[in-house]
Amino acid sequence: MHLASLISVRISSGQTEDNATTGQVEMYVNENWVTVCADGFDENDAQVVCRELGFGNSKTLVPGAFGSKYYTDSILNLNCTGTEATIKECSFETGTCAQRSYNYASVICSKYSMARQSMLEFSQSYTTCVCKLGVQIF
Helix, strand or coil, X not given: CCHHHHCCEEEEEEEEECCEEEEEEEEEECCEEEEEECCCCCHHHHHHHHHHCCCCEEXXXXXXXXXXXXXXXXXXXXXXXXXXXXXXXXXXXXXXCCCHHHCECEEEEECCCCCXXXXXXXXXXCCCEEEEECCCCC
16 A cells, blocks of 8 residues: 555645644645645644644644745645544545635644744745744643
């Protein structure tokens, strides 16, 4: 069995540390990694993504938080309740995101509880995003 067939979601283009990861959400569909569109992506979706990757806590970030990307295929209208074990259990469609270059879902996953203020120092200009990951343990 191919390893990628066991994993249906990944985080790319971000930063990974021992107890946290942040980046762009991608889903494995039809033997390809496909970008998840930000339209409608919410905390329930982020919770399922992070849980599948082994993290207990999640927060959505602004769409396109990791710079401009070019992609043709996308996951549209991802709709999770937050209770699913994997992202493939959620309803979704395939297609192309509107405003493709910056309209992808971004998330932060952590093994520890996160406070929004201390979790992320975020500086963004039109073309650059600098993310510094700082997880606070409660």
